[in-house]
Amino acid sequence: MAGHSKWNNIKRRKNAQDAKKGKIFMRHAKEIYQAAKEGGGDVSMNASLRAAVDKAKADNMPNDNIDRAIKKATGTLDGAIFEEITYEGYGPGGVAVIVNTLTDNKNRTAAEVRHAFKKNDGNLGENGSVSFMFDRKGYILIENEEGNIDEDTITMDVLEAGAEDIVVEDGAYEIYTAPESFREVVAYLTDHDYTVADSEVTLIPQNYNTVSEEDESKLESMIEALEENEDVQDIHHNLQVSDN
Template identity: 65%
Template sequence: MAGHSKWKNIQHRKNAQDAKRGKIFMKLAKDIYLAAKNGGGDVSTNAALRSVIEKAKAANMPNENIERAIKKATGGLEGGNYEEIIYEGYGPGGVAVMVLCLTNNKNRTASNVRLAFSKNGGNLGESGCVSYMFDRKGYLAIDREEVNIDEDDLMLLAIEAGAEEIETSEEAYEIYTDPNSFEQVKEALEANGITLTDAEITMFPQTYTQLSDDIKAKMEKMLDMLEEDDDVQDIYHNWDEE
């Protein structure tokens, strides 16, 4: 992970995502639905649900939208039955790509994902064809302009709470954890008044692939097509965007 800051990728795509707030709300509602369906609707006992609700509130998602998604998942409201599916394959230039979807129509989703790959020089593969190239980690990002804490003190706090690795730059602190330690590290930071810019359990590539300028354009177009799909929740890849 060292040398490949997720922070830069976050900032790189943030403006485009901010322009699609309604779509963001839809994806957050599905995240809330899935978390509540898997772990129940009580935030005091469901850390995953608590985490995604915090993210939804940070995006100014209305409370009624949050409550509706929980009620749908727990049987309080009628609604579509969503299923989580992960598609794997290779993008242009051999980039390893995983696409996490939440859908109520597998045929529609599979067709759309396959089209995004094939139209841009990629190939959709079998389950497991690239997932072995990624590690599941907890990730917490802190904007240095938003906190007033000594770097050594922050490192000590994070490590004592269970962090595995900390990267620093002029813009941010980035903290990586084992998925099982994620919640306790997050709670320790917040208990000390530290504002988190991002906090999630996600997938990190073990190696990165560089692309030429002409292939970059195809990769960006493929990512755009996938991100515009309402069924797509997250995209993980090993393209070195720096």
């Protein structure tokens, strides 16, 4: 996993992106949907859902958005039937992009995703056209801005927990797991008093793509448009964000 730093991209973009309600609400909707899908839509009986809803409310996510995410997961949204559809393609500069959606109208969603790509000099491809460039992994981020987490100690703990790899970055440790052992590793690290800043089962690029400043700006515009689409659940790409 050497050189595969998700943290570099997070660190570079998080302040600007996290200020955008579209991205904030998209992440919360995804977490609420997944919690309700796994444990049911009753907040009083589903601790994971309750935690996800509390986090969403703390970021001022409207109740209608929260209810919609729960109803999507439980199949009670006005009788609508939702299906998960993944779109693959290339953004400007040849950046590989994967868009996961949850929709009750695949024609609408396809048209809107295609428009976001086309407007920003990207193009959609066939299924499998870029997914081979990514690996499905559990990803856990432990920030170390103060430098008070000993590298040898956390490395031993991470391996004991059953993780596959740990990458040391400036101000953070990135931990990668097999998808099936992800929850166990998170629980182990939490039990050992590590503060998990970010964790998810996600797609990790095998290699990152560096593009011109102009193409990077276009890709960011494309991602913004996709994040504002309530059908979009997640976006993966292999852009190495510049330091400029």
